[in-house]
Amino acid sequence: MVVTTVGPDFMPKLVAVGMALFSCLLIFKSLQIPTVSSEQSGDRVHGNNSFADFLRTHIDLVTIVLLFLYAIGIATVGFLISTIIYLVVHINLMGMNKKQNLIVSLIVSIVMAFGVYLLFTKVLYVMLPSGFLG
Amino acid sequence: MNDVLHGFMEVLQFYPLLLIFLGVVVGIIFGAMPGLSATMAVTLFLPLTFGMLPVHGLSLLLGLFIGGISGGLITAILINIPGTPSSIATTFDGYPMTLNGQAGKALGVGIVFSFLGGLVSFIALMFLAPQISNFALRFSPIDYFAVTTFSLTLIASMAGTSLIKGLLSGFIGLCIALIGSAPIDGTVRFTFGFNQFDGGLNLIAVLIGIFAIPEIIKSSRRSVKHDVELVMDVEKIRGFGFSIKEFITQIPNLIRSSLIGLGIGILPGIGGGTSNNISYLAAKNSSKHPEKYGTGIIDGVIASETANNASIGGALIPLLTLGIPGDPVTAVLLGGLMIHGITPGPMFMISNASLFYSIFLALIIGNIFMLVTEFFGIKGFVRMLKIPKQYLYPVIVVLCAVGAFGSTNRVFNIFAMLICGVIGYLLDKYRFPLTPIILSYILGPLVEANLRRGLMFSDGSFFAFFKSPIAAVFLGLAVVSLLASGMREIRKVLKLRAARV
Numbered sequence: 132m133v134v135t136t137v138g139p140d141f142m143p144k145l146v147a148v149g150m151a152l153f154s155c156l157l158i159f160k161s162l163q164i165p166t167v168s169s170e171q172s173g174d175r176v177h178g179n180n181s182f183a184d185f186l187r188t189h190i191d192l193v194t195i196v197l198l199f200l201y202a203i204g205i206a207t208v209g210f211l212i213s214t215i216i217y218l219v220v221h222i223n224l225m226g227m228n229k230k231q232n233l234i235v236s237l238i239v240s241i242v243m244a245f246g247v248y249l250l251f252t253k254v255l256y257v258m259l260p261s262g263f264l265g
Numbered sequence: 266m267n268d269v270l271h272g273f274m275e276v277l278q279f280y281p282l283l284l285i286f287l288g289v290v291v292g293i294i295f296g297a298m299p300g301l302s303a304t305m306a307v308t309l310f311l312p313l314t315f316g317m318l319p320v321h322g323l324s325l326l327l328g329l330f331i332g333g334i335s336g337g338l339i340t341a342i343l344i345n346i347p348g349t350p351s352s353i354a355t356t357f358d359g360y361p362m363t364l365n366g367q368a369g370k371a372l373g374v375g376i377v378f379s380f381l382g383g384l385v386s387f388i389a390l391m392f393l394a395p396q397i398s399n400f401a402l403r404f405s406p407i408d409y410f411a412v413t414t415f416s417l418t419l420i421a422s423m424a425g426t427s428l429i430k431g432l433l434s435g436f437i438g439l440c441i442a443l444i445g446s447a448p449i450d451g452t453v454r455f456t457f458g459f460n461q462f463d464g465g466l467n468l469i470a471v472l473i474g475i476f477a478i479p480e481i482i483k484s485s486r487r488s489v490k491h492d493v494e495l496v497m498d499v500e501k502i503r504g505f506g507f508s509i510k511e512f513i514t515q516i517p518n519l520i521r522s523s524l525i526g527l528g529i530g531i532l533p534g535i536g537g538g539t540s541n542n543i544s545y546l547a548a549k550n551s552s553k554h555p556e557k558y559g560t561g562i563i564d565g566v567i568a569s570e571t572a573n574n575a576s577i578g579g580a581l582i583p584l585l586t587l588g589i590p591g592d593p594v595t596a597v598l599l600g601g602l603m604i605h606g607i608t609p610g611p612m613f614m615i616s617n618a619s620l621f622y623s624i625f626l627a628l629i630i631g632n633i634f635m636l637v638t639e640f641f642g643i644k645g646f647v648r649m650l651k652i653p654k655q656y657l658y659p660v661i662v663v664l665c666a667v668g669a670f671g672s673t674n675r676v677f678n679i680f681a682m683l684i685c686g687v688i689g690y691l692l693d694k695y696r697f698p699l700t701p702i703i704l705s706y707i708l709g710p711l712v713e714a715n716l717r718r719g720l721m722f723s724d725g726s727f728f729a730f731f732k733s734p735i736a737a738v739f740l741g742l743a744v745v746s747l748l749a750s751g752m753r754e755i756r757k758v759l760k761l762r763a764a765r766v
Contacts (some may be wrong), residue, residue: 226488236517
């Protein structure tokens with residue numbers, strides 16, 4: 132009879148071995164078949180504004196940073212204020228190629244932020260972070 | 266019988282019915298909107314159900330599930346863009362029908378057969394689930410370990426195009442699951458001294474992070490780089506547009522497609538996103554006129570739409586009887602049930618019998634609502650698709666944040682969600698499938714707990730795992746499924762190399 136001790140260290144080791152094995156396989160496979168690069172950068176829109184260009188070319192990173200800033204905002208200044216600011220910024224970012232009305236986006240942001248806040252806290256009784264500003 | 270009546274009465278009240286209706290309507294919009302899926306709809310609305318009774322919460326989520334799977338047919342038929350992966354095969358014949366001026370007929374057929382496919386699978390759920398549950402009650406931890414291991418291998422090998430990447434995604438999910446207290450003895454792992462990690466990463470935060478955040482980053486990019494406006498014309502559509510005679514000739518197709526959908530739904534880890542393609546191919550291969558497929562015939566639309574809705578009931582069977590989610594949406598539902606303190610598994614049918622019947626009735630009613638609202642409201646849904654993306658997605662982010670926070674009232678969850686989201690985004694960018702991450706994140710702890718429990722029973726002997734017939738069969742199947750997909754992968758590599766030389 133084979134007696135083994137399977138403790139809390141068993142799964143992590145198994146996962147590590149598995150990942151190492153399949154990572155090597157993936158590397159090996161990629162060496163065997165070099166994939167044709169399908170990177171497309173030809174559809175870049177060139178405006179006369181260098182900041183807008185920067186946003187366009189780094190849009191994924193900009194979005195991720197924006198999301199993290201929003202989370203930090205929720206943790207510090209609370210849900211309502213950070214949600215309004217975040218919504219205005221992201222709506223205008225995503226609508227930068229269209230005729231985006233700043234006033235409309237501001238109204239939508241305030242209405243949506245208060246709507247979500249009231250829906251969750253007053254109707255569904257889910258608490259939302261208030262931060263030091265309430 | 267008492268449970269049946271009680272379960273039905275719980276649903277047949279104003280509030281749950283309203284929730285099912287809202288769920289179906291919102292689900293259809295999510296399903297129809299390219300980039301938003303049934304999974305996303307259920308994930309985003311999960312936080313809404315935290316404060317509700319389990320029956321009410323499930324009514325909403327099941328409505329979203331049904332609507333979300335079905336809604337994809339609208340954009341698939343009208344503009345050749347599948348709203349969800351469940352409707353990919355619907356575009357093959359649905360869009361040609363639109364080009365031939367038969368958009369109304371295609372939509373009518375799609376809607377009716379979505380309804381029928383769903384109905385067949387819900388009835389199957391009703392009759393199969395108690396049987397499977399009874400069988401599963403006899404499972405020892407060893408058997409359970411074998412079944413979950415089999416599911417894990419299936420998920421990794423079936424989801425996505427590359428076996429290696431699928432398996433690696435699965436391992437990443439396991440890594441996320443390892444954070445926090447170990448099962449059985451509660452040893453704290455991979456917390457790096459942060460107390461916040463002690464309980465592990467929150468399920469809802471991980472779900473939202475993996476499923477929603479990558480989609481938001483991608484849509485942000487799409488809207489800034491090249492936004493496609495949806496142009497659809499549905500002013501002339503009325504009636505279901507097909508005759509009784511056509512319906513009768515499609516009955517064999519209906520039966521075959523529902524069984525395929527149901528079967529694929531039952532298999533863990535793969536759902537409507539796969540079944541519609543397989544069903545379409547099966548219909549084409551068994552047809553007397555395969556050359557007509559792709560030119561715009563109702564057979565193709567029926568095969569795809571029947572199968573994807575039949576997968577709903579199928580996916581719920583392993584969820585409710587074994588606690589193993591059958592597809593991404595049921596993975597989210599599992600999270601929803603656990604928040605309400607309900608653990609799906611063999612005991613579910615005994616301890617929550619009335620809830621099971623509530624689920625069944627909610628599905629049937631949701632299916633009827635889906636038929637009626639899609640029939641009468643098709644123009645409304647098409648109009649809804651014109652909501653500007655720049656307003657829609659930021660609001661979705663807000664709901665994500667609320668959802669991650671609300672499950673345990675910790676801001677930490679929002680950061681956990683975002684970090685999972687960035688990981689998901691990077692993996693998606695390099696074409697790693699995301700579904701295995703979630704399913705192995707959910708199944709990993711189950712595998713580990715049952716492995717260790719099983720070894721306690723057998724005094725640490727691995728031989729016990731092959732003595733139990735159930736365990737032996739499932740472990741055998743796990744090996745076979747891995748070998749089969751391994752062979753497929755090797756053959757693919759060899760073919761590619763041959764093609765290059």
